[in-house]
Amino acid sequence: MKILLISTCKYKLSEYEFVNPIVEIIKSFEHDIKDYRTLQTINISDYDKIIICGTSLQDNDYLNFLNDFKKLRNSGKQILGICSGFQIICSMFDEKIIKQEEIGMINVKTKNQNSLINGDFQAYNMHNFSVDEVTVFNIIAKSNKTIQIISHKTLNIFGVSFHPEVRNEQIITNFLLI
Amino acid sequence: MKLGILFSGGKDSYLSMQMAAENHQISCLLTINSLNQDSWMFHTPAIKWTKLQSESLGIPQIIQKTKGIQDEELEDLSKLINNAKKKYSIQGIVTGALASTYQSTRIQKICNGLGLWCFNPLWQLSQEKLLKKLQDFQITSIITGVAAEPFDESWLGQELDSSTINELLSYSKKYRINPAGEGGEFESLVINAPMFEKKIKILSSKILYSNFSGRLEIEEAKLE
Numbered sequence: 001m002k003i004l005l006i007s008t009c010k011y012k013l014s015e016y017e018f019v020n021p022i023v024e025i026i027k028s029f030e031h032d033i034k035d036y037r038t039l040q041t042i043n044i045s046d047y048d049k050i051i052i053c054g055t056s057l058q059d060n061d062y063l064n065f066l067n068d069f070k071k072l073r074n075s076g077k078q079i080l081g082i083c084s085g086f087q088i089i090c091s092m093f094d095e096k097i098i099k100q101e102e103i104g105m106i107n108v109k110t111k112n113q114n115s116l117i118n119g120d121f122q123a124y125n126m127h128n129f130s131v132d133e134v135t136v137f138n139i140i141a142k143s144n145k146t147i148q149i150i151s152h153k154t155l156n157i158f159g160v161s162f163h164p165e166v167r168n169e170q171i172i173t174n175f176l177l178i
Numbered sequence: 179m180k181l182g183i184l185f186s187g188g189k190d191s192y193l194s195m196q197m198a199a200e201n202h203q204i205s206c207l208l209t210i211n212s213l214n215q216d217s218w219m220f221h222t223p224a225i226k227w228t229k230l231q232s233e234s235l236g237i238p239q240i241i242q243k244t245k246g247i248q249d250e251e252l253e254d255l256s257k258l259i260n261n262a263k264k265k266y267s268i269q270g271i272v273t274g275a276l277a278s279t280y281q282s283t284r285i286q287k288i289c290n291g292l293g294l295w296c297f298n299p300l301w302q303l304s305q306e307k308l309l310k311k312l313q314d315f316q317i318t319s320i321i322t323g324v325a326a327e328p329f330d331e332s333w334l335g336q337e338l339d340s341s342t343i344n345e346l347l348s349y350s351k352k353y354r355i356n357p358a359g360e361g362g363e364f365e366s367l368v369i370n371a372p373m374f375e376k377k378i379k380i381l382s383s384k385i386l387y388s389n390f391s392g393r394l395e396i397e398e399a400k401l402e
Contacts (some may be wrong), residue, residue: 011179013198013272013297020303057286058270058295081283103290124279126286165302166279 001174003031004047006039008062008084009055018054021165022082025172026051039068044075046087048175054083054163056129059131072075076126078156085127086150086159093136093152104142108162113128114140114151114177117170123148123162130161179269182262184285185239187228187320189312189338189358190300192368196315197299199270202283204264207232207239208258214246215264223233223323223393224315224367227378234374234401240265256288263292270295276303278358305350305358309343316372320380323365323393326355328372334394335380338366365393376401 009015019033034042044050048070055062061082066087072079073092081089088098100123109120123143130146137150137159149171150159156178164171183195185207195204209228232239242258244251262268271289275298277284282298289296300308303372312319319338336342343357352356359365370377381398 009298011295012201013299016197016299016303017297017301024302025306056295056297057290058293101290105279128290174366 001029001048003029003049003176004042004044005031005033006036006050006052006085007033007055008036008053008059008088010059011063014056014059018033018056018083019075022053022172023085025165025169026176028140029176030040031153033035035117036062036065039065043142044072046079047077050075050077050079051172051175052088054085054126057126059084062088065131077083078175079158080172080176081157081159082165083127083161083163085177087127089157090131090134090137090150091160095131095137097129098132099128100132100146101128102126102130102143102146102161105160106145106169108141108143108148110141110149112138114149116149116160116174117168121168123164124166124170125162127161147160179205180267181297182208182259182266182268184211184271184273185231186274187224187231187367188274188349188381189317189366189368192231192274192317192371193308193311193315194272194274194297194299195315196371198297203375204237205268207235207237207264208256208264208271209241210251210258211241211243212246212251213244214251222400223333223365224396227367227396227399230378230401231368231374234376234378238266240319252284253322255285259288259294263271263294263368265392268294268298270297272297272299272350274300276308276358277298278360304361305356307348308358309321309338309399312338313340313343316369317368318377319366319368321364321394322347322367323398324363324387325391326361326363327390328353329364329390331340331385331392333364334385334387335383367396368395
């Protein structure tokens, strides 16, 4: 299995924080790290799974490349979007993004049986945007305030609003097992 | 980008700064001087010697005193960061946060509120990798405080070199401590590093120690 990690960080200094911890979790698998600004040049068919990593709260540069991300939509690949990756996945399917700040540990409840995580748990959130309703996704976990995990109704595409690499690593390892 | 470093003078904040300096301009050091030795946010016994570090680095420093009462110290941190934003036109803050969501949440909220970037280049780094990075980056630091078994007073003033690092790694297995001190097991002060123009020489100090808890009180030090 070969994994494509897409960094959404404008600055390398953010990658230590948002990409490297995920590399630590998946390091036993073959993987490449690619910058979101090079999406046009990536041969997606080289990979089995794709993880779109998060970035800093002030970093919105990836929004300028949303059209490039749309090529992932019909790739047939299993995709996990984390934080900004969650927003990218929602945008790929034209879901409406809303301003919604959540910073810190929050309680999350899973609503539906799923392959990523079950039960109630605490999660580390750090985002300024979210979604309050989805049409092509199922909601599989929520906090009191917002949608936390979604899965596409027909494709193996998942979005996680929080940072599973902090305290919830099993979400990433479970994604690799799907 | 112009950055301010949340700087305690210890190994983590210095290492974060050196990582940030690879691609960004370090405009100032931001130091909180807490009067509460048990503060959850800021705790370092040798904080007054950050002035010498600032001089050796050639980077200006802003110091903010705080009583170290839980909510007040966050207000003081916010005041400090806002002052740095106004005075040095910084666009972001760098911290040495590793694993504490308590600390990182609070700093992220302050930065987000002020429209500043927040960088945590050591975030989620393992204790072992952090210790290796200190050596790779040629950072010389000494232990200025201990607060866990099995640290005896001979650790105070010791340099973190390959021999002490190996000992810390063996302690981590035997006593289940964090070998890089993330749980507050020990505190450090950087006395020499690549960004220093001169190293810090400690001329006199005394050890205050009892029952696995102690600190090195530096009385006199100079740059040489």
